[in-house]
Amino acid sequence: MSSEKSFAKGSAAPGPVPKGHIRLYSMRFCPFAQRTRLVLNAKGIKHDTVNIHLKDKPDWFLEKNPLGLVPTLETPAGEVIYESPIACEYLDEVYPEKKLLPSSPFGKAQQKMMLEQFSKVVPYFYKIPAGRNNGEDVSGLEAELKEKFSKLNEDLLKKKTKFFGGDSITMIDYMMWPWFERLEIFELKHCLDKTPELKKWTECMMKDPAVKATAHSVDTFKAFYKSYAEGNPNYDYGL
Amino acid sequence: MSSEKSFAKGSAAPGPVPKGHIRLYSMRFCPFAQRTRLVLNAKGIKHDTVNIHLKDKPDWFLEKNPLGLVPTLETPAGEVIYESPIACEYLDEVYPEKKLLPSSPFGKAQQKMMLEQFSKVVPYFYKIPAGRNNGEDVSGLEAELKEKFSKLNEDLLKKKTKFFGGDSITMIDYMMWPWFERLEIFELKHCLDKTPELKKWTECMMKDPAVKATAHSVDTFKAFYKSYAEGNPNYDYGL
Numbered sequence: 282m283s284s285e286k287s288f289a290k291g292s293a294a295p296g297p298v299p300k301g302h303i304r305l306y307s308m309r310f311c312p313f314a315q316r317t318r319l320v321l322n323a324k325g326i327k328h329d330t331v332n333i334h335l336k337d338k339p340d341w342f343l344e345k346n347p348l349g350l351v352p353t354l355e356t357p358a359g360e361v362i363y364e365s366p367i368a369c370e371y372l373d374e375v376y377p378e379k380k381l382l383p384s385s386p387f388g389k390a391q392q393k394m395m396l397e398q399f400s401k402v403v404p405y406f407y408k409i410p411a412g413r414n415n416g417e418d419v420s421g422l423e424a425e426l427k428e429k430f431s432k433l434n435e436d437l438l439k440k441k442t443k444f445f446g447g448d449s450i451t452m453i454d455y456m457m458w459p460w461f462e463r464l465e466i467f468e469l470k471h472c473l474d475k476t477p478e479l480k481k482w483t484e485c486m487m488k489d490p491a492v493k494a495t496a497h498s499v500d501t502f503k504a505f506y507k508s509y510a511e512g513n514p515n516y517d518y519g520l
Numbered sequence: 521m522s523s524e525k526s527f528a529k530g531s532a533a534p535g536p537v538p539k540g541h542i543r544l545y546s547m548r549f550c551p552f553a554q555r556t557r558l559v560l561n562a563k564g565i566k567h568d569t570v571n572i573h574l575k576d577k578p579d580w581f582l583e584k585n586p587l588g589l590v591p592t593l594e595t596p597a598g599e600v601i602y603e604s605p606i607a608c609e610y611l612d613e614v615y616p617e618k619k620l621l622p623s624s625p626f627g628k629a630q631q632k633m634m635l636e637q638f639s640k641v642v643p644y645f646y647k648i649p650a651g652r653n654n655g656e657d658v659s660g661l662e663a664e665l666k667e668k669f670s671k672l673n674e675d676l677l678k679k680k681t682k683f684f685g686g687d688s689i690t691m692i693d694y695m696m697w698p699w700f701e702r703l704e705i706f707e708l709k710h711c712l713d714k715t716p717e718l719k720k721w722t723e724c725m726m727k728d729p730a731v732k733a734t735a736h737s738v739d740t741f742k743a744f745y746k747s748y749a750e751g752n753p754n755y756d757y758g759l
Contacts (some may be wrong), residue, residue, distance in 0.1 A: 362626070362638050364632070364633060369623050386610050389610075390606050394602065394603060397606070486601045
């Protein structure tokens with residue numbers, strides 16, 4: 282699309298998805314949508330992006346996906362795919378360039394089991410900042426998060442690899458990354474202090490071209506999350 | 521295994537998984553484990569079953585899967601796979617006989633999106649009986665469950681197919697079935713009264729050989745769930 286500005290209720294629907302392209306309905310600051318942006322980018326898939334105003338969704342978007350979720354993919358044939366792990370696996374299957382999931386059934390199962398475990402870490406990235414905002418004591422939650430991080434650290438130590446699926450980036454790394462990118466904004470960076478392997482992993486990740494291409498600066502994130510916390514998220518901040 | 525009796529803490533570990541077999545760690549009444557039992561059965565996969573006493577798990581089981589979950593699969597090579605959808609997809613990939621997932625990436629994505637939606641229905645099967653046990657008013661929860669059922673009914677109506685993936689049983693049907701088998705025991709059968717297509721689906725499912733092979737009688741279920749509600753689940757009931 283020519284602009285990254287978000288589409289809100291009442292906006293004209295974008296045209297059909299061009300042949301040979303795939304379309305991503307996204308929100309610039311959404312960590313789940315970022316998973317799909319990372320995969321599209323890493324695999325070099327031709328796509329366009331339609332950002333959605335999540336507080337005021339266009340009717341034409343809800344017609345495509347009644348759940349109103351981002352990320353949502355749309356193909357030129359009008360096929361609609363949502364839920365970030367499903368969308369990312371779909372992309373990896375359809376586009377053979379630079380496979381991100383292992384080809385063996387057990388290798389794939391291992392990545393999915395890791396993702397399932399990581400899905401139990403994700404809520405902490407919301408509960409801790411929300412608790413702090415409400416003036417609650419979040420030290421217990423932080424201790425739990427550190428415990429989860431030390432399990433991830435152990436995992437890397439045992440495997441003796443730079444990334445979670447081996448010595449190069451694979452799907453599981455991209456599935457986990459968006460929340461680590463936000464550690465500083467969520468004031469959770471100190472939770473990495475006793476997990477050197479995991480910290481090294483974040484440093485390796487930051488060198489990846491797809492990670493760089495989908496990143497926002499800390500200042501941009503801060504401004505967005507401020508508007509979000511105030512109940513009036515500015516999805517177009519910085520454009 | 522020669523016996524279906526559950527293995528508890530202190531029990532001797534079963535021997536290695538025989539070549540050409542796969543092992544399922546299970547619990548006879550667990551709906552998640554039943555998903556895997558359905559797939560093993562439908563595909564005719566040679567396997568043995570080791571039932572686990574979930575309230576008093578053997579150490580050797582926790583060594584294989586520190587999360588202590590059933591279903592867990594183990595291969596002769598010692599590979600361990602858990603989480604029911606991951607285990608079932610693994611089986612479908614490794615054993616080519618009678619494929620249960622579509623071969624197209626979009627077909628697969630559709631089944632996974634349906635499963636993701638169904639995962640939001642599952643908690644009602646626990647919350648409603650638990651609420652009733654506590655003497656709470658569960659009419660609101662029942663209304664929500666009926667709403668979810670009417671969406672599933674609509675889905676079948678739109679597709680004009682007997683099953684959720686077409687006119688024959690596919691993976692998604694087996695993933696959903698275990699909770700529908702328990703509708704009577706959970707006293708939720710009336711929730712199907714206004715969803716004739718979904719009701720017809722349950723009737724078609726009951727004719728399936730794998731469904732029959734993994735079923736328990738209502739009386740057996742009742743006795744198990746009674747012992748479960750009393751805090752002392754009898755995993756070996758009826759053996």
